[in-house]
Amino acid sequence: MTSVVLDDRPERVLLDRIEWYYDAVPRHGARVEDFGPLTLFVREGQGWPFYARPARGRSGAVSAGDVARVRARQRELGIPESFEWVAETTPALRTAVEDSGLVVHEHPLMVLDPDTPVPAADELPGGLRVRTIGPDDPALASALAVPHLAFAEPGTGVGLAGVTELAEAVRARAGDGTVERVVARIGAGLTSVAAAVEGETVLCAGQHQPIGAVSEIVGVGTLPSARRRGLGIAVTAALVADARSRGVETVFLSAGDDDIARIYARLGFRRVATALIAEPAE
DSSP states (O other): OOOOOOOSHHHHHHHHHHHHHHHHGGGGTEEEEEETTEEEEEESSSSSOOOEEEOTTOOSOOOHHHHHHHHHHHHHHTOOOOEEEETTTSTTHHHHHHHTTOEEEEEEEEEEOTTOOOOOOSBOGGGOEEEEEOTTOTTHHHHHHHHHHHHHSOSSSOOSOOHHHHHHHHHHHTTSSHHHHHHHHHHTTSOEEEEEEETTEEEEEEEEEEETTEEEEEEEEEOGGGOSSSHHHHHHHHHHHHHHHTTOOEEEEEOSSHHHHHHHHTTTOEEEEEEEEEEOOO
């Protein structure tokens, strides 16, 4: 694992702020179950399942038995056996999680400092435009479907899925409640969506989820056939601008891997820690 040394107080304060956010963000759509040193968030209603993580404000060791109890509850509920945490703030959890049989994946945790300028990205070469997608925007369904196609073909190289696959994905997801849930979150100020659009076709999209003065950029993905055009950076810049316009001071994200982290670094994001996600082996 690539380690990040927390050798100054500002970095520790920054990670404390991110830890607060990770604990706060699921509470808008989940109930909380207490497992001592661990907290399990259980989504209320439909939507992407949440995770278990270290209990905020509690210190002390976490054992493989603690992890096993949470996993048993997740299986009982029929939700993924997933744990998420920051390596540098809860270093001992990795051993307990791995001893329980889960596989741990590492992701660079990156922050954009408040004084780092971000270029405007309203218009791109070839007539593409980047815009915030409102709740009534007809492009919203496509903007929510594009990242799923992107993550199904991981990497940064040009892939196969294109406009035809996007149309199929939108049709497949119609009526599943996804658009309605995001519309409600947009209305509540909990989610903002941005997309790069060519004509009427969404080629790249992502979201940020503000709570107070902190927001995480999530789900930025480019239609695989449209990669290598700078669209991910442009959408990320638009999300940063939107977050800052809402008074957000700390904007952060987890990169999929080191190659993707280097792309975000070009926009000014810097690595401050390592986000860890644990799940059963495939």
